[in-house]
Amino acid sequence: GQQLNQSPQSMFIQEGEDVSMNCTSSSIFNTWLWYKQDPGEGPVLLIALYKAGELTSNGRLTAQFGITRKDSFLNISASIPSDVGIYFCAGTQGGSEKLVFGKGTKLTVNP
Amino acid sequence: ETGVTQSPTHLIKTRGQQVTLRCSSQSGHNTVSWYQQALGQGPQFIFQYYREEENGRGNFPPRFSGLQFPNYSSELNVNALELDDSALYLCASSDTRGVGEKLFFGSGTQLSVL
Numbered sequence: 001g002q003q004l005n006q007s008p009q010s011m012f013i014q015e016g017e018d019v020s021m022n023c024t025s026s027s028i029f030n031t032w033l034w035y036k037q038d039p040g041e042g043p044v045l046l047i048a049l050y051k052a053g054e055l056t057s058n059g060r061l062t063a064q065f066g067i068t069r070k071d072s073f074l075n076i077s078a079s080i081p082s083d084v085g086i087y088f089c090a091g092t093q094g095g096s097e098k099l100v101f102g103k104g105t106k107l108t109v110n111p
Numbered sequence: 112e113t114g115v116t117q118s119p120t121h122l123i124k125t126r127g128q129q130v131t132l133r134c135s136s137q138s139g140h141n142t143v144s145w146y147q148q149a150l151g152q153g154p155q156f157i158f159q160y161y162r163e164e165e166n167g168r169g170n171f172p173p174r175f176s177g178l179q180f181p182n183y184s185s186e187l188n189v190n191a192l193e194l195d196d197s198a199l200y201l202c203a204s205s206d207t208r209g210v211g212e213k214l215f216f217g218s219g220t221q222l223s224v225l
Contacts, residue, residue, distance in 0.1 A: 043201075
């Protein structure tokens with residue numbers, strides 16, 4: 001099935017460091033979303049982006065909707081141990097009922 | 112806690128068997144979507160139900176079928192199980208048809224096919 005191109009696949013960082021991950025597509029998306037999934041749980045929405053160029057923050061998280069509508073990035077500042085998990089980008093196209101997800105970025109934070 | 116509950120949490124089946132997974136949507140939500148998440152992958156859209164009717168389907172064969180009940184709870188049925196059906200099955204509910212970003216996900220059912 002269709003998936004977004006998400007990178008990096010995994011990251012190992014020290015507590016306090018900043019993190020950046022991104023997502024790209026060959027086609028246009030009209031909504032970009034970032035989710036976090038903990039082991040044994042479903043994805044939880046972190047940030048939703050609705051307009052090209054939009055920059056949105058949620059606490060230490062900042063995400064941007066690329067101006068080409070084909071990419072998005074997520075930054076996490078001053079990482080803490082509870083940031084550990086798998087981060088997924090996702091998007092919707094047109095009036096579609098479905099989310100298209102990336103393969104995820106696994107984040108490990110060393111105390 | 113999103114209020115979306117799925118049962119069972121884990122299930123082991125053998126190839127060729129049939130399975131039914133259940134989902135109770137969050138209070139006030141009339142739309143349920145099902146996703147399959149294979150190990151190391153992102154979730155893949157299976158289908159969505161709105162007011163008891165299928166409202167969109169992903170690239171899954173007909174042996175994947177679903178139901179939505181008048182109370183908006185839902186079932187996912189998979190016939191003739193194959194080894195590749197082993198995955199985490201996620202249910203998500205929303206109060207808006209068609210709009211993917213309004214979804215709230217449950218914790219999933221982990222299906223193992225042997």
